[in-house]
Amino acid sequence: MDGQNRNAIHPGATVDIVLKKDQRTGRLTRGTVKDILTRSARHPHGIKVRLADGQVGRVKTIFPDQG
Incomplete structure (x- = not known):
């Protein structure tokens, strides 16, 4: 899935x-x-997130939950 x-x-x-x-x-x-x-609900370049290690960037790929 895209971000x-x-x-x-x-x-x-x-x-x-x-x-x-x-x-x-x-x-x-x-x-x-x-x-x-x-x-916002949508962003053309990807939703901006902070990772658990503190890095910040725009999401390009979302992986399915392992469960």
């Missing part, structure tokens, strides 16, 4: 994000969502 819709993302979800410094290269960073920072 443009806020309702698809929740704390604890595993996601790939693009950090600000990696926007030119498109390098992805995988982590677990701690906080959702974008307030």
Whole structure:
């Protein structure tokens, strides 16, 4: 799933994000969502989140919950 819709993302979800410094290269960073920072329901470049390790970026891929 892509990361443009806020309702698809929740704390604890595993996601790939693009950090600000990696926007030119498109390098992805995988982590677990701690906080959702974008307030709007949708964002064309991806919802901005803070990962559990403190990194901030825009969601590009959401992985299904393992359960």
